[in-house]
Amino acid sequence: MLIVQKYGGTSVGTVERIEAVAQRVIQTRKAGNDVVVVVSAMSGETNKLLDFAAYFSKSPNQREVDMLLSSGxxxxxxxxxxxLSELGYPAVSMSGRQAGIVTDNFHTKARIEKIDVAQMQARLNEGNIVVVAGFQGVTCNGEVSTLGRGGSDLSAVAIAGALEANLCEIYTDVDGVYTTDPRIEPKAKKLDKISYDEMLELASLGAKVLQSRSVEMAKKLNVNLVTRSSFNNNEGTLITKEDNIMEQPLVSGIALDKNQARVTLRGVTDKPGIAAEIFKKLADSNVNVDMIIQNVGHDGTTNLGFTVPQNELEATRKAMSELKASDVVEYDSDIVKVSVVGVGMKSHSGVACIAFDTMAKENINIEMISTSEIKISLVIQAKYGELAVRALHSAYKLDK
Amino acid sequence: MLIVQKYGGTSVGTVERIEAVAQRVIQTRKAGNDVVVVVSAMSGETNKLLDFAAYFSKSPNQREVDMLLSSGxxxxxxxxxxxLSELGYPAVSMSGRQAGIVTDNFHTKARIEKIDVAQMQARLNEGNIVVVAGFQGVTCNGEVSTLGRGGSDLSAVAIAGALEANLCEIYTDVDGVYTTDPRIEPKAKKLDKISYDEMLELASLGAKVLQSRSVEMAKKLNVNLVTRSSFNNNEGTLITKEDNIMEQPLVSGIALDKNQARVTLRGVTDKPGIAAEIFKKLADSNVNVDMIIQNVGHDGTTNLGFTVPQNELEATRKAMSELKASDVVEYDSDIVKVSVVGVGMKSHSGVACIAFDTMAKENINIEMISTSEIKISLVIQAKYGELAVRALHSAYKLDK
Known part of the structure; x- marks a missing residue:
């Protein structure tokens, strides 16, 4: 098998931990696999470099920031x-350039355009373990570029895709993907398998194991992704395509997102194009709108509700005051979004009912509802967030 | 004018010092010059990385050491x-690869084979200050290589040669080249100009301003080299070809080398090939022999004396005991070498006489003498080293 392993900053934070990573890589090699390892900078290193840059400039030249950060x-x-070499296992490091990772020209948030695997493949064929510097590539002009947040995960997934690896293992400090946050519900169970789409919903809803970009790329390139801990030998969670999961559970997990705020515009003139105008203004202000609810209006006006990330609330206020689409705009940061995620709900009715019943039994008022094929999201008062998660976790029998 | 400036690790050791370097570069730019800056790693950084590597291996893979060190x-x-950009002066960094520096394959001590200046030239033509990462290049296979000790100086001189720069300024923490070490003789004067050959003699004799490799390359490429301090605005010392120095002083400087040890082989059989055998053995043992003295012998034997660096004395002992060329081998670490250097002595007789007279007046016994066209070296007892330097400095009127 060809296995790509990615180790994050915490996993390589000290020389002792790098030694431990070497041992783990060797285990994989000894089991008869070819191994490509993708590594992040030692934890703290990237921030140290950014602090240096910040000394000189509030908005340092992005090309130079990439040259700076790629060193880590x-x-x-x-x-x-x-x-690895010292332990008797031939290994070669490769920069993003040497690994053939070509990106577009958007410094500090570049996208991988293609990977020329010739050099990596040659090094593997020679019997080497290939160790690739994650998070980086080169533009077609030969400039150093970096991939932005979660960039090393992306490097790993893209390399796994390009090399048609059997597996891409992402090592972090958590064991895998859980049915919900174990700090909220100690009965949370680690999932053995989960589909790309479910993971995307869970990731965008606050499960911090993997960034959405990496899961999207894994889905696109059909890469079998495993997320597991570098600090123990527990099996992780396999993220794969739906077809590969034999028994689809109704619901895979419950996510809690505390980072949303609700905005309500009352008495918006109910005419064509008004919603488009409002959300174009928000998009122009770089506000990421999540849930949107519009009810049937009366008297030629309607109420429009939506949620935005809390740290974009200021930008939202500014945009709304400039637009004057409504005289009464209400802002509420004291809400959370609870989401029930599961591909199984596609083919089952009554899944949403369980959620509504559960909220009713706990006397929790549902303020907004939004559903997709594999997700039900509820906005409720913040103080009920953890209670709702535990109640839903139990109602969908995720602790069994 | 096109000026290449090189700043060492101490000069860029903190963000505050980098800021000061930026100001100095801008002064040069403002004066109407094009500027290429070559920088070392921040002081301490290279050692930190080497310490990391040493954790894993006593003799880490040299290719990997180059990948590691080049990041600084x-x-x-x-x-x-x-x-520089923040201060309003467009600037681009370039790695050794981007600067077109191609080396041979000897990792950690590579030699520059050629410099493809196209990219640097293009960036300069666009009006940029070009900032090159010193000490590094790439092999023709695209592997990262480093140039060994004094590598950033070499980068600067080679770039100055390739770009046909008018001047190559090497910034360190000393003001320039002195007639002798000011810690020994406070009356030592800074030299305005000195020839490549004189500088080579002074460098190899212990003047720590510049490594011989850089001076040799400057001579070969006909680069006007200036060594000066980055901590003040004093004029430095210009190192240039003899023809450019109008008034040749008889003697330029006095050097003291405390790092030599003397070896004497008594009663060596006086037959053809015996010296060749001895010095071949020493070369095979990686011992750098400096002065060699052989007197006319008698009774078919002769005495052979030479000096070696003190830290190669052990290797010398081992080599001599294996060879058994002489029954009596004496080792003396308690000596120093004092050298009088000056291109002017080529065309003047009596220069050596002054040195011998001076030693006689101070009652210092001369144990070995060796002369070249531009140098007279004397081996004397270590305790007289500083006294001899001061006496010679005065005798040759270097304090005037």
Whole structure:
């Protein structure tokens, strides 16, 4: 098998931990696999470099920031290659450039355009463990670029896709994907398998294991993704295509998003194009609108509700005051969004009912509802967030 | 004018110092010059990385060490480019690869084979200050390589040569080249100009301003080299070809080398090939022999004396005991070498006489003498080293 493994900043944060990573890579190699390892910068290193840059400029030249930041992953890749070689396993480090990772020109948030695997493949064929500096690539002009947040995960998934690897393992400090946050519900269970789409819903809803970009790419490239801990030997969670999961549970997990705020515009003139105008204004202000609810109006006006991230509330206020679409705009940061996610609900009716019943039994008022094929999201008062999660977790029998 | 400036690790050791370097670069730019800056890693950084590597291996893979070490200069180059841009002077950092520096394959001590200046030239033509990560290049296979000790100086001189720069300024923490070490003789004077050959003799004799490799390359490429301090605005010392120095002083400087040890082989059989055998054995043992003295022998034997660096004395002992060329081998670490250097002595007789007279007046016994066209070296007892330097400095009127 060809396995791509990615180790994050915490997993390579000290020389001792890099040594432990080397041992784990060797286990995988000894089991008869070819291994490509993708590493992040040692934890704290990227922030140190950004602090240096911030000394000189509030908005440092982005090309230069990429040159600066790309050094961190190079250091880790060289150190891990040294550690592996010393332990008797030939290894070579490769920068993003050497690994053939070509991106577009958007410095500090570049997108991978293609991977020329020739050099990696040659090094693998020679019997090497290949250690790639994550998070980075080069533009077609030969400039160093970086991939933005979660960039090393992206590097790993893209490399796994390009090399047609059997598996892409993402090592972090958590065991995998849980039915819900174990800090809220201690009975939460680790999932063995989950579909890309479910993971996307859970990731965008606040499960911090994997960034959506990586899961999207894994889905697109059909990469079998495993997220697991580098600090123990527990099996992780396999994220794969729906077809690969034999028994689809009705519901896979419950997510809690505390980062939303609700905006309500009362008495909006009910004419064509008004909603388009409002949401175009918000988009122009770089506000990411999540749920949108509009009820049937009366008297030629309607009430329009939507949620935005709390840290975009100021930008929202500014946009709304400029637009004057409504005389009465209400803002409420004291809400949370609870979501029930599961591909099984596509083919089952009554799944939403259980959620509504559960809220009713707990006397929790539902303020907004939004549903998709594989998700039911409820906006409720913030103080009920954890209670709702535990109640739903139990109602959908996720603790069994 | 096109000026290449090189700043060492101490000069870029903190963000505050990088800011000061930016100001100095801008002064040069404001004066109407095009500027290429070559930077070292922030002081301490390279050692930190080597310590990391040493954790894993006593003899880490050299290719990986180069990948590791090359990151330090990249960081500095990006930071300086950010600082310059912020101050309103467009600047781009370039890695060794981007600057077109191609080396041979000897990792950690590579030699520059050629510089493809196209990218640097293009960036300069666009009006940029070009900031090159020193100490590094790439092999023709695209592997990262580093140039060994004094590598950033070499980068600067090679770039100055390739771009046919008018001047190559090497910034350190000393003001320039002195007639002798000011810690020994406070009356030592800074030299305005000195020839490549004189500088080579002084550098190899312990003047720590510049490594011989850089001076040799400057001579070969006909680069006008200036060494000066980054901590003040004093004029430095110009190192240039002899023809450019109008008034040749008889003697330029006095150097003291405390790092030599003397080896004497008594009663060596006086037959053809015996010296060749001895010095071949030493070369095979990686011992750098400096002065060699052989007197006319008698009774078919002769005495052979030479000096070696003190830290190669052990290797010398081992080599001599294996060879058994002499029954009596004496080792003396308690000596120093004092050298009088000056191109003027080529065309003047009596220069050596002054040295011998001076030693006689101070009652210092000369144990070995060796002369070249531009140098007289004397081996004396270590305790007289400083006294001899001061006496010679005065005898050759270097304090005037």
């Amino acid at each position: 992953e190079r250091v880790t890749s060289a150190l891990l290659a040294i550690a | 200069e990249r960081v500095t180059s990006a930071l300086l480019a950010i600082a």
